[in-house]
Amino acid sequence: MHSTYAYPRFGYRRSPDQDAPERARHPVVIVGAGPVGLSTAIDLALQGVRVVVLDEDDTVSIGSRAVCYAKRSLDIWDRLGVAAPMVAKGVGWQHGKVFHHDHLVYEFNLLPESGHKMPAFINLQQYYLEDYLVQRARGLPNIELRWKHKVLGVAPAEDGVTLQVETPDGVHALEAEWLVAADGARSAIRRQLGLEFKGQVFRDRFLIADVVMQGDFPAERWFWFDPPFHREQSALLHKQSDNVWRIDLQLGWDADPEEEQKPERVIPRLKAMLGEDKPFELEWVSIYTFQCRRLDRFVHGRVLFVGDAAHQVSPFGARGANSGLQDAENLAWKLRLVLDGLAPAGLLESYDAERVLAADENILNSTRSTDFITPKTPMARALRDAVLDLARDHAFARPLVNSGRLSMPSTYADSALNTPDAAGEDFAGAMVPGAPCTDAPVLKEGRPAWLLEQLGFDFTAMLFAETPAQAQAVAAWAARQAIPVRVLAVAPDAATAAACAAAGLPAVEDHGGLVARRYDARPGTLHLIRPDQHVAARRRRFDPAAFDDALARATGRAPAALEHAA
């Protein structure tokens, strides 16, 4: 099927559970080894949680699906120790062009700011992505991957879930204290629980094709509205790995999906786009309709929905896998703390609240893009075309051009886990409570390193240290906590960094001042950062009681101050 990629076969293996006299019980069972299930498994495993992953298949994603992964996803995968092969294999890009008819309307650059470890975006076929995730998962003793294990049914109870699992050897039952449903857009678990998946299906069809060619197109995202080679419709061209180019052609609602997949229909369309005498090889064709929908709630007792099983978006904006991955990282640390008895199960309510909000943000953005690409009334079409006409000559209209608002991580601005800034402490910039941490270059022991690499899997108390004594005070506070908290001293100069390190504290030097600038920090400023690298609280001065409260709040416990008040 693909000349550039050989699909692995992971193979079925009988698990000891199938021969056990008693029904096996596992702390966490994840159903679905797609990008989201695998990432959840790796995150949990690296935090010391044993996980069993069940998948009905025994290979990676077939054909052409997800292509673009955003910087935030790469930051997360870097923490999971799997970004390097993705970035090495993927095609880095940050520029995009939008065309209308035969002229360029607009160009954009996604990461105008330098000083980040990860690129703005990479393009990589989903099968490679999953391949690397499986390889990473296989190297972790806490993960057991069970292929050809299809979940037929689930029976939730107060303290766990019983699953019926079908393998080539027949059906067996299994128990999970917590079940993570990562079984994709057609989630059988969702259906089994009778949960409604609400939203809209767009009345349009898209042809998705992968072609191999020695392209002289640059590694940029090119999007056309109503181009001469595909009148009245839109087109998208993206470079993937191995000289495989991804093409999305809008076909309209009336297109016949069967007919349109035939090479004799597809090849002339592609020739019109790429040039009559441009040699290419067609690797993959499929036809999609897109939808935007979600579950009402992602937490149903002991069943936790992540990724496409919880929400589905149209692909404009590349928000599917990217947002599913943020579900994974949001859930993993909370589930770990609950399993370890360090946080109440109620902490998982914040997974629901934060990720439902994020899903709404993603659905809103991808719905708007879809509406711009497929206007629903003659006037909507006129407005869309007016934007494109005006954008060519007038800068004001360019922000209105919407060929996909590319995936950005959500800021959980109103999350119950946040501690609001103290009255009178003014902070500028984007690193508000609830925001995902931004990267910056630092020096560690005098060598170039990155800020996000220093954050790890626990809470981090990041102090802009003037003196080692200050950092030691924070470390003493951290050591008193039941919840693991790391301390990171960010020092303004090499001498302070060395002095902190000599005192046994992890320390980096903010040699370019970028950490201070991006976090609007002054000497003495302290940020409490969640394990998923979102800011929980910040103060200009370290105050142990304030941070006791902030940590309690960020882990779903009532802050002491409130308890006393009650």
Add this chain to the structure above:
Amino acid sequence: MSRLDLSPRLTAPDAFLAALTERLRGLDEAETRAFSARLILLLANQVGDQAALEEALEIAAGGQEA
């Protein structure tokens, strides 16, 4: 509290309406839509403020009902 300025602001009301009508004369339905769409976007950008624009949308929608 209105952000949209609903007091008379046009410097030459008759001339504006005449010019607008003149521009629309002879246009077919599709051309009228295209022209109106471009005009709405140009004027909306001049207003800029989202709250004021939403107010304008609200008033315009009410006008339709009446």
